[in-house]
Amino acid sequence: MNPHPATNEQKLPSRDRSAVDTVVQGIKTHIQENGLTVGDQLPSERELGEKFNAARNTVREAVRILKAYGVVDVRPKVGAVIVNRHLDAVLDLFSFQLTISRETFLDIQGFRKLIEVGSVDALLSRATNADIGELTRVNNGILTAKSVQEAAQRDFEFHSTLLVLAGNKTVLDVYTSMKPIIMRLMETGKETDGLQGTHETHARILNALAQRDRLAFKYQMSTHLDHGLNFIDQTVGSKLM
Numbered sequence: 001m002n003p004h005p006a007t008n009e010q011k012l013p014s015r016d017r018s019a020v021d022t023v024v025q026g027i028k029t030h031i032q033e034n035g036l037t038v039g040d041q042l043p044s045e046r047e048l049g050e051k052f053n054a055a056r057n058t059v060r061e062a063v064r065i066l067k068a069y070g071v072v073d074v075r076p077k078v079g080a081v082i083v084n085r086h087l088d089a090v091l092d093l094f095s096f097q098l099t100i101s102r103e104t105f106l107d108i109q110g111f112r113k114l115i116e117v118g119s120v121d122a123l124l125s126r127a128t129n130a131d132i133g134e135l136t137r138v139n140n141g142i143l144t145a146k147s148v149q150e151a152a153q154r155d156f157e158f159h160s161t162l163l164v165l166a167g168n169k170t171v172l173d174v175y176t177s178m179k180p181i182i183m184r185l186m187e188t189g190k191e192t193d194g195l196q197g198t199h200e201t202h203a204r205i206l207n208a209l210a211q212r213d214r215l216a217f218k219y220q221m222s223t224h225l226d227h228g229l230n231f232i233d234q235t236v237g238s239k240l241m
Helices: 019-033 045-052 056-068 087-094 102-117 120-126 129-143 148-166 169-177 179-193 196-210 214-227 229-240
Strands: 072-075 079-082
Touching: 019 045, 019 056, 045 056, 056 072, 056 079, 056 179, 102 148, 102 169, 102 179, 102 214, 102 229, 120 148, 120 214, 129 148, 129 196, 148 169, 148 179, 148 196, 169 179, 179 196, 196 214
Parallel strands: none
Antiparallel strands: 072 079
């Protein structure tokens, strides 16, 4: 994320609605129209793909999102089973599209700050120069991304790799379970703020890590995670005008 507005050349084209979003909403409609409830099984990935004319990977991602939100559970030899019937409330939260509420942003980034800023001491003691080099490679991949989704994937890889290096598996598992939500936020950031800013702030985070500067790392990471709120406020404000 960038403290300076991105140029048009730095921005990637936005999407009205991703294929994954379409499948998620389609599954919601399928559940409602067929009166499915807790304990009922969803169609297989192949059947859902045929029903919604979607690729297997798209269906798998949609189901993973529903699982992350506690709507379904994926069980061996059974498939996706409904575990929460209150889909409207759950999917209202999911449906960021191109606007994300201030409250949702603060909740998600507040969670991330607890995890990512809070991992500073473990990172300072564990991260090697080789690790920082690998993180630099991942960060550089953001600049060569060909789509919003690819750039967001590289962004998520950067942050999740930091948590891998911090060495707490439970923390990493919880963070990874939030991937669909975090990825949507990252995609929105790329659509509004471009790629160069994210790359530059990641570089400052890595420099603080390389210098073993605890305060600088905490400041740079916290500022990075807070930055997107500017764009959330702008989007919400424009809708109220």
